[in-house]
Every structure is written in C-alpha cells, then in structure tokens.
Amino acid sequence: MAHNIDRYRDYPTVTKLSNTSEWSGTMRFKTSLRIDGNYEGKIDAEGLLVIGPDAKIKGDIICDEVIVGGEIHGNVHARKRLELFNTAKLYGDIKTPKLKMDDGVIFQGKCEMLPTNK
Numbered sequence: 001m002a003h004n005i006d007r008y009r010d011y012p013t014v015t016k017l018s019n020t021s022e023w024s025g026t027m028r029f030k031t032s033l034r035i036d037g038n039y040e041g042k043i044d045a046e047g048l049l050v051i052g053p054d055a056k057i058k059g060d061i062i063c064d065e066v067i068v069g070g071e072i073h074g075n076v077h078a079r080k081r082l083e084l085f086n087t088a089k090l091y092g093d094i095k096t097p098k099l100k101m102d103d104g105v106i107f108q109g110k111c112e113m114l115p116t117n118k
Helices: 004-008
Strands: 015-017 022-027 032-035 038-044 048-051 056-058 061-068 071-073 076-084 089-091 094-096 099-101 106-108 111-113
Parallel strands (some): 038 056, 061 076, 076 099, 089 106
C-alpha cells in the first residue's frame, strides 16, 4: 500500500539518511534532509525536513518545514508549516503557524498555533 508521504520519496533533498542508518547528536542544516532511519538528538535547522514512514526520531525538532510520515518522540517547532501524514505518530508538543494532519495520525501532546508571517 502506498502512503501519501511516498510522493516525497524522490523529493530533491540534499541529504538522505537511509532506513538502515542510525544517528545521534545535534544536527544542523540549511537546505533539506530526509530521514528514513533512526535518529536520537536535537535537530535545529532551516529548510525542509522529511521524516519517512519507517523513521523513528527521539528528540526535539526546530525547522522551517517538517513533513512527517514516521514516529517522533519529542517536541516539534515548525516555523512555516507542519504536515503529518496518515502513518505519522507524534508524542510531543507542536508549535507552528500552519498544520495539516491526515486521518489516522497518532498525536499525543499540545498544539500551539503561531501567527503566520505575511
């Protein structure tokens, strides 16, 4: 069965962490990143972060745009937008000006809608 997030599989990301990889620490980037593996630590970045349906993240995320198909245990601050696909599981708080959430998402936490920057 194809997931909605599959349309981002070939998205022109600069860096990709495959589903066989495990990473930890603090990550910073300014363009785009797709994570399909496991990551533990803080992500503090600009640009786009795509979290694939098989990814498991433990830690807080601050990024311009975050698209989630996998599992996150931590808080997410998406400065521009946050999109949660039907396979997403998010255990933590959300801060964002724009939120899109599919049916089937598991979300346990608080959501703070920020003002949009026009």
